[in-house]
Amino acid sequence: MAEKKPGKKIWTGKPPKRGEQERRLSIKNETKGKSNARYELTRWGVTVFLSIIIAVLLYPGLLSKPKQYKLGDIAQRDIKASHEFLIEDTTLTEKNRIKAVKEAPPVYDFDPSGSNAINRIKEAFATARRSLASLEKDQEISPKGVSSSQPAKPGDTQETFSKEKFYEILEIPPDDTLFQKLEKSTFPVEVENLVIRLLAPVLRKGIVLNKKEILGHATHGLVLHNILNDREIMVADASRFFDLTEAKRFIRQKWEKTNRPLLPPELKQVGLTLALALLKPNVTFNKRETELRKDAARKSVRPVYFKVKKGEMIVREGEPIREEHLLKLAEEYKFLNKDKFLGHIPAMAVLVGFLLFSFYLVTTPTTLQTMGKKRDLLFQALILIVFFLIAMAANFIASEIARGFPFVTSRALIFAIPIASGPMLVSLFQGIRIAAGFSVLLSVLTALVLGGQVEFFVYFLIGSLLAAHGMRECRERGVFIKTGLKVGLINMVLAIAIETLHGFFYTVEPLVASATAFFGGILVAVITTGSVPLIEMAFGYTTDIKLLELASLDQPLLRQLMVQAPGTYHHSVIVSQMVEASAKAVGANPLLAKVAAYYHDIGKMKKPLYFIENQINGQNKHEKLAPSMSSLILISHVKDGVEMAMKHKLGQPIIDIIRQHHGTSLITYFYEKAKEQAEHRSDKAPQIKEEDFRYPGPKPQTKEAGLVMLADAVQAASKTLVDPTPARIQGLVQRIINRIFSDGQLDECELTLKDLHQIAKSFNKTLSGIFHQRIEYPEPMPKAPGGRKAANGNTDQMAAGDSRNQRSGNKTKNGESLRRLGLS
Template identity: 55%
Template sequence: ALIDSIGDQLAYLSGKAMLYAVPLTAGAMFCCIFFGVSVSLIFSLLLMIMTGYFWGKDFYLNFYFLLGSFVAANGVASCRNRMAPIHAGAVVGTCNVGIIVLVALMQDQIGPAAVLVQCLCGFCGGVFAGVLVTGFAPLAEMLFGYTTDIKLLELASMDQPLLQELMLQSPGTYHHSVIVSNMVEAAAKAIGANSLLAKVAAYYHDIGKLKKPLYFIENQAEGENRHEKLAPSMSSLILISHVKEGVELARQHKLGQPIMDIISQHHGTRLISFFYQKALEAREKNKTSKGAELPPIEVEDYRYPGPKPQTKEAGLVMLADVVEAACRALPEPTSARIQGLVSKLVNNVFIDGQLDECELTLKDLHQIAKRFNQILATIHHKRIEYPAITPRDGKSKVNADPNQRETKTDRDRPAAAEEVGQVDLKRLGLH
């Protein structure tokens, strides 16, 4: 009797019960993670047609796989960690159990033991689909060069070796990149761009400066400028080379094609105006002193090679990079001055044609400037001045915080800062 009972239970595992265990919903998860929800929905419909073709016109089986695929795609639509597909698989498995029980109640042709076996197969099929996706998704990323949201979140970790190296060797560039990432994330959300991609690309957009960090203004100590000993053409070459070197570093560290594209496009074909003007002035000076005709200065030698930004995210990184760098050189950065500077620079980039090949509209530019103003005004807000405290003996006055004490240099700063700020803007090629 026991053997007959076991035989009956094993018989339930044949036929439709085993079909319930097939992890076809893994395909919907893969499509959603790598290509988006729309492709996943198309895949689900095609899957329903295929199941109908191979396993006969079984409405309930088609409905089983179609609904399971929809649930699977929805479960990983906002996938943010490697375990999300397994969680989605468990939800799919639970949904499968519900469908199996519902079909059994409607047909009322099979016993409780058979339904239990089918439910077990259905739940295992959903979980197994999640396990498959969790195991094979990183392999697919590596083999086919796809950059998923999960990979972007991993790259956004400040424990990444490249970001650690940037923080130690180029602290000014690192700080600039963090602020740019905050700016582009807020702007991307406002215009419907991929905020995660824009933010992560901003972290890495200037990694090429690791090769020669002290030749970039944000990493130079006060009074130190290595470009003073170089010809303008050599200075321009160093600045231009950081784009190519950044792309190469991104390739070595396998950051993914979307980030490499943004690194190569974040300067577009903009002119390094400071060193171009310096080269023109040096040519005129030499021509006057020597009286001989000198070779002309080629403007293309002082332009970044491009290409121009091709996506909204690349355009955002370009704009934020320009605006944040210029805002650092702005004397007395009040909200009004920041707003004026942001409007001027965004207009300059637009008029220069750098945004012609990306999808940013004038309406987008308005929203971008608005978000940039909010973030920069918050970062550069004026701190309160702590009142002086007079000791009880009345002999001397000290501030509550000695670091907040105003000095004569501080009082004299606005006039000097205006002149220094203009020079810094010129060095950045923005004035």
């Protein structure tokens, strides 16, 4: 807790003025917009170019015209299928169609009006009873309101409600005897209910005219079609229906079991007779609809095809052309027909284009610096095309070898294709995240070359991801060989599994496949090892291997720095120790940060004595120069360092950090000195511009560049501490980081506030170790000329006057001056 509390003060400094903030933001957004537009234009151009090239290469019949054969001709050469296609099996197709027609269920219409017979019974009986009641009422009351004593005459009921009307409602032929019995008993409700109870269960199940006929038709069920609401249901068991005989038998049996004590036998017989009369079929066969559906079932049967795989032999040289050959050749020539060129190539280009777009969508970086690097896109395009061509060439060579050696299949030889080298190189130069997406992309395209076989997609994808993973921390060239061996071993297991899936477990194929797969892993290591130096030179990439070489203190440039500017060399070594420790804490690249710190001040070798750490005997050359000239000399060391780094080919990342390690910071001491001299002059001096005393930039764009800037300033300022106790070191680190942060120098790099806190803690630890307290020996220490004795027994290399001249004019809140900022 004691360490965190001071660290939070880092971000309490005053922000830049509002106008300055808006100006910086506007320039930054404008620059970012232009860079993004250029990047998008390049990316779309690369996508279109690659899509067209790959689509053309995947079209097999572009350069050759196939020979047209006739039945009985002799094949002049071996002809293999250039793609996978299907041939219709007409015999099996016709067999399936006949089966579909037989299994098509017949359609029977269901007339729900049969079910409405119950409603008609209720209506007929109710109407008859109302008519009788109305007639009796008319007989009792005369037209003048006097009761009539004359009895009803026979036939009066028929005048109001005739038997024809009764039977019309019931929709059955008239029966005089039956009607008279019902009329005499005044159409009792008991008879009505009896008829309903007898008919209801029969009508619900359905009545057919001929049950044997329906059982013969509906061997696989039938479709029951309701003719009123047009709904259909599937009936699996046609025996559920009654025919007329079964229906009458069922009604009689139910009638015999009916117990109606209040109903006379005569009326009970009337109920049975009426129920039997109302029986009629309500399920009928629909021949027309059945034929239509059988025809539809026949047409719905899809043709049966047998597959001809890519690379399968269609006809061999010298073999007579048979009917089956003509069918296969016809399908093959359809694909190779030049007329399909305008259709196949654009379609394939669209598919490949979307595949590339998906890859860029997932792997596109978001930082301005990375998006501006078109070389990354060009590198990916080159690797993709090269290994795509390798896959095509290897596929052709494997086919030719398999022709000469019958015991070896082309599939077994394909396992040796070193596709994993592509993602391995991408991972080494651009990181595993981009390499993972590139692995999927290249594996899909390789599988297309091999006929779209899924097992090869899985095979190359696993090998590619394993190879990319092996490059995460590549610090020596032996890692290439180790990764290649791992890929080879995994490939062996995958090859055996794939051959086993194809049924070759008890043959020699798995042995051949595993041998070629392991050889493919060795090829991966060899190709990667030989390609890395070429790619480094062609694209200017800097790998960890090269960084380790540059980190050697025996490098000529570092030895030259040690001799010509020993103070700067010592300063660079300490800065490298500081950034290496802090880079681990914030997730940056410790090796890149360390090596960049070694070389960040190599430009000081041009004029070493103009920098305080290299001055001896207290001689300060800036005392005889104008402030503007001094600032130009200090600023020039950045430009000189970039030129020297380019000359010695240190790599773009190190060159960028050299260019950015001062950002656009202000050389405060000489700026204040120039303003002070201008105020004391009597003549009209030109106006002092702050821009003339600022480094040209750009500001740090990466974490590593930001770390070098912070460590450079903190280490230079730490040499001004008289008594470097841990508390004073901590305060100094806080002030320096706060000043750089408040000046906006870290706006364009990826360092967060949490990172700054971790950096401060790391700097405190490193500097405390460097300035640890030593035992002060009793014997007196002589003073160096022009110097003063430091608390640790060492002499300061600056004279008193020099020290005063080198102090910064930008003071912190507690009043302490930060010395030599801008001169380090």
